Amino acid sequence: xxxxxxxxxxxxxxxxxxxxxxxRRSEMSDEEMxxxxxxxxxxxxxxxxxxxxxxxxxxxxxxxxQRELMQERRKEREEIRKELQKERAKIREEHLEMSExxxxxxxxxxxxxxxxxxxxxxxxxRKGRKMHMQKxxxxxx
Numbered sequence: 001x002x003x004x005x006x007x008x009x010x011x012x013x014x015x016x017x018x019x020x021x022x023x024r025r026s027e028m029s030d031e032e033m034x035x036x037x038x039x040x041x042x043x044x045x046x047x048x049x050x051x052x053x054x055x056x057x058x059x060x061x062x063x064x065x066q067r068e069l070m071q072e073r074r075k076e077r078e079e080i081r082k083e084l085q086k087e088r089a090k091i092r093e094e095h096l097e098m099s100e101x102x103x104x105x106x107x108x109x110x111x112x113x114x115x116x117x118x119x120x121x122x123x124x125x126r127k128g129r130k131m132h133m134q135k136x137x138x139x140x141x
Contacts, residue, residue, distance in 0.1 A: 030067065
């Protein structure tokens with residue numbers, strides 16, 4: 001049990017060490033990373049060849065599992081992003097429908113001249129909001 005805990009701690013330290021060298025890690029294959037990790041630990045713990053081989057197998061398995069997990073998470077995030085886009089499009093469509101209904105009701109209440117003036121006021125407000133938002137973006141950057 002104690003050896004297993006030690007092995008796990010060392011494995012996590014190797015993973016943390018590998019993350020610090022992300023560039024090198026991305027250039028290496030899974031097999032190369034497993035060999036490097038096993039050799040490094042074999043030197044530190046003075047492991048025999050059989051132990052090193054088993055450790056390499058363990059590392060290879062773990063690296064593969066981690067890669068699969070990362071790919072699954074990437075797919076899940078992409079699916080969530082697509083769902084959010086669909087939801088936003090639906091909300092925009094509903095908002096547009098409500099806006100059109102509102103305008104139709106407003107047109108019934110106002111005279112032609114008043115409605116035209118109201119549309120001009122709305123356009124002026126939209127332009128003002130756009131300019132205000134652009135200023136805010138410039139100040140943030």
